[in-house]
Amino acid sequence: MIAALATLLVFQLLGEALVRTLGLPVPGPVLGLALLLPLLAWRPAVLAMVRPTAQTLLQHLSLLFVPAGVGVMLHLSRIGEEALAIGVALVLSTWIGLVVAALTLQWLMRLTQAAPPPEDRP
């Protein structure tokens, strides 16, 4: 577990360092993910070592958003003043995002699956 956690932190650190030095517009942890991926593909032993810790972290992913969420306290007055605009924009744009992403994916999957030979189908 310590080795796995250290691996995750090392790749986050690598990501942060590269983002800072090269002035990249992506967040450090996302670059860290991209760097870790080839290592895991190349070394199954590393994958087996990281997997349990990664799964534990991801199972409790929603906990990690709680501290930021409690920050709602700081913005109650602004949210109160613009409650209608913020509320409606928040709800509708979330639903629009979900529906557009799902329908586009479904449509493009059918489109691309129709073209190649049907060997892909289970």
Add this chain to the structure above:
Amino acid sequence: MNPGLPLPEAATGRLADVWVYLSATPLLGLTVTLLVYQGAFVLYRRSGFHPLANPVAIAVLGLGLLLWATGTPYATYFEGAQFVHFLLGPATVALAVPLLEQLPRLKRLWLPLLGALVAGTLAATVSAIGIGWLLGASRATLASLAPKSVTTPVAMGIAEQIGGLPSLTAVLVVSTGILGAATARYLFDALRITDPAVRGFALGTAAHGIGTARAFQVSEEMGAFAGLAMGLSALFSAVALPAVAGALLHWL
């Protein structure tokens, strides 16, 4: 120190000292975060993992009320809670594991996934700015709304670049995630979208990490696609959103 708790005079002396000590250490904020989340999760489990009993929503509400009742400032609370917040970084890196396990499917589907990602992200951003603008939201609020479908650290960076308030964005990001995780099932069922890969990917695109957490609770496959969408959307948004949202805000 603590006007919110009505304790009898005699007992307050020592207790107040203990409270002064504890409320100044990060221990309290961290412990309370874990305890309240655990309680919220038990409720969520008792409800049979009902999407409307979202544990993040329940925990945020519980902690908010607790801080308000004890007169604790958010900054004091965050000194302890930051240890939980910090784990968002390693957790993002950890997404490499489920991604790798879905790699064969991802390779086959890269074009549809990319198309859905771009369409979903742009639709969420443009509609958030447009609807907010129609209803008269201020410029700072619009700029804070724009990146709300992106995972927290990225969204806060984008908001800062385009003139929003990063801490307001963090709240809107979490609200978006909760809303998406709580309602997506009904939306997908109504539209007859049944493929777990499609449902997961859409959740990760529009509702980032909280949608991904929900997807992992439904199935590993759905979670992997949600995690992929969340990671790709963070990459794509970090590069494209400042330009798109910036231009739109400028034009409005």
